[in-house]
Amino acid sequence: MRALRKTAPGPGLELVDIPEPTCGPDDVKIRVMRAGICGTDLHILAWDDAAQAMCDTVPFTPGHEFYGEVVEVGSDVDEVRVGDRVSGEGHVVCGTCRNCRAGRRQMCIRTRSVGVQRDGAFAEFVVIPRYNVWVHEHDGGEELISPELGALFDPFGNAVHTSLMFPLAGEDVLITGAGPIGLMCAAVARHAGARYIAITDVAEHRLEMARAQGVDIAVDVSRTSIREAQRELGMREGFDVGLEISGQASALQEMITNMNHGGKIALLGLPARQFDIDWTTVITHMLTLKGIYGREMYETWFAMSAMTTTSPVLRERVLGTVSDVLPASQFERAYEIARSASGGKVLLDWTDLG
Numbered sequence: 001m002r003a004l005r006k007t008a009p010g011p012g013l014e015l016v017d018i019p020e021p022t023c024g025p026d027d028v029k030i031r032v033m034r035a036g037i038c039g040t041d042l043h044i045l046a047w048d049d050a051a052q053a054m055c056d057t058v059p060f061t062p063g064h065e066f067y068g069e070v071v072e073v074g075s076d077v078d079e080v081r082v083g084d085r086v087s088g089e090g091h092v093v094c095g096t097c098r099n100c101r102a103g104r105r106q107m108c109i110r111t112r113s114v115g116v117q118r119d120g121a122f123a124e125f126v127v128i129p130r131y132n133v134w135v136h137e138h139d140g141g142e143e144l145i146s147p148e149l150g151a152l153f154d155p156f157g158n159a160v161h162t163s164l165m166f167p168l169a170g171e172d173v174l175i176t177g178a179g180p181i182g183l184m185c186a187a188v189a190r191h192a193g194a195r196y197i198a199i200t201d202v203a204e205h206r207l208e209m210a211r212a213q214g215v216d217i218a219v220d221v222s223r224t225s226i227r228e229a230q231r232e233l234g235m236r237e238g239f240d241v242g243l244e245i246s247g248q249a250s251a252l253q254e255m256i257t258n259m260n261h262g263g264k265i266a267l268l269g270l271p272a273r274q275f276d277i278d279w280t281t282v283i284t285h286m287l288t289l290k291g292i293y294g295r296e297m298y299e300t301w302f303a304m305s306a307m308t309t310t311s312p313v314l315r316e317r318v319l320g321t322v323s324d325v326l327p328a329s330q331f332e333r334a335y336e337i338a339r340s341a342s343g344g345k346v347l348l349d350w351t352d353l354g
Contacts, residue, residue, distance in 0.1 A: 002353050003123035004331055007059045011047045013122075015331065018061075021119065021127040028080050028133045029072035030088070032350040034151035034325070035121045036065035037338040039270075044116075045335055054116050063122030064090035064115035067150030068350075069140065070133075077130045083139050087153040088121070089132045089301065090114040091294055105297040122328070124350055134301050144309050149319055151347055152184075153304065156318055157295035158268060159184035160304045165266040165290055166241050169193035174226065174239040176255055177246030177269055178206040178218065180321040180345040185243050186213040187317035191307060194241075196233050200226065200251065209344060213317050221251075226258045239263060249275035256281055264288040321345045329354030 001020045004013050023029040043051040044062045070084040080086070093100050093108035100108050114120045114128060134153065136145040163185045173194045175185050178201035189197050190213070197215045201207050207218035219229045230238070238260035244252050247269030255265060256278055267289060282289065295301065308315050323343030326334045328350045338346045 001124040002328070003061045004063070004328065005059050005061050006044060006047075006055070009047060009052075009058050011045065013045055013062070013331065013335075015329065018123075020125050023072045023074050023127055025074040025076040026130050027074045027127050028070055028077060028086075028130055029125055029127050030066075030068040030086060030121075030133075031071045032063075032066050032068040032121050032124060032126055034067045034147045035063045035328075035348045035350060036151050036155065037334060037346045037348065038065055038155060040064070040116065041122075042335070042339055045339075054113075056117055060115075060117075061119040061121075061123050061126075062115045063120035063126075064088075064113060065151055065154040066121035066126065067136075067145075067147050067153070068121075068126070071125070074130065080130060080133050080135060081138070084135045085137045085141060085145065085150065087134045087136065087150050088114060088126070088128045089134060089295065089297060090120075090154055091297065092118065092129055092132060093297070106294055122331075122348065122350075124353075134298070134305075136305070144315075146319070148322055148325060148347060149308065149315060152318055152321070152345065153301070154295075155181050155345070156184050156304055157300045158292070160188055160307070161295050161300045162243055162245070162266045162268045162292045163188040164192065164303065165292060166264040166288075168241060170195050171240035172196045172233075172235060172260075173198070173241045173243065174255055174258065175199040175215075175243045175245060176248070176251035177201060177244070178203070178210045179245065179341070181268065182243075182245040183209055183213050183321045183344070184318055185245060186210055186215050187314055188307070189243075190214040190317075191311060191314050196235065198226070198229050198233065198239070201246075203341065205342070206344075209320065212320055221254070226254055230258065242266070243268070245269045247271045249273075253278065256287065259285065259287055261285045262287070264290070266290050266292050268292045322347060325349055327352035327354050
């Protein structure tokens with residue numbers, strides 16, 4: 001089969017021929033149809049310090065955001081069947097640590113990630129454990145979940161996990177970072193009944209995409225302060241809930257300054273460096289800061305499936321974060337679009353190898 005591989009330590013990826021993966025008794029083999037490029041994949045391409053810290057086996061196949069069709073199931077698998085259309089939870093857990101045994105699998109201390117520490121979905125086929133398979137529809141159905149939408153379920157899960165960490169109904173929400181996940185957060189916040197939604201970025205095309213997601217104000221923070229945006233919305237107090245997606249020091253620092261007393265902040269963005277926080281404000285304003293990683297296994301999956309299958313508006317808005325779907329053979333162009341942040345979410349079509 002064809003696969004996009006990290007063939008040796010160092011920058012770059014190669015589209016090569018390798019044997020198809022085998023399916024063990026507790027595994028499911030999936031024909032990949034769409035796969036998304038995310039920030040982790042950009043680190044792997046560059047082979048920077050972050051990638052070297054994450055990836056402990058080379059060669060390997062990256063890719064963890066995907067949708068496909070089940071072509072084989074292991075002998076012990078009875079809840080997934082051939083022909084199912086599926087996505088995959090990318091965190092493969094041990095099942096035996098304290099958190100796993102307590103039902104908190106997303107906090108497993110021995111997690112192995114698809115496309116990072118084991119072969120992933122930038123290939124014609126991928127094999128994952130049965131418990132990591134999320135079935136959308138049976139018998140090849142695409143009536144509700146298209147291949148493009150299904151490939152977004154991993155990052156959409158990050159957005160849902162972050163957005164729903166705190167109650168949003170009737171609240172004023174500030175989102176910092178209007179990349180694909182920030183845009184999905186905006187869509188979820190609107191779906192969940194937020195009063196005002198403000199989102200920040202410095203790229204006009206992303207702010208324009210945010211307006212299409214139904215935000216009340218999209219703020220170019222290189223020109224306008226968050227405080228000015230609050231006044232424009234007629235807000236008399238600070239934001240109730242903050243969703244920090246950018247990983248930028250200035251974004252979190254300004255968010256803290258503009259939160260209401262007792263406000264709650266969910267942190268998904270990973271900063272590139274350490275930075276100072278105004279802990280006096282955090283303490284005296286009684287703010288709550290909560291770190292978010294991945295998705296709750298599998299409560300987030302149930303939540304996002306329920307929302308997308310019942311809300312055509314939400315489906316449209318989540319799909320609206322996709323700017324490019326390119327044949328897998330054009331991976332270099334796809335990576336360049338993703339790296340330059342000149343669009344939204346970029347997907348590879350693994351049914352089209354040129």
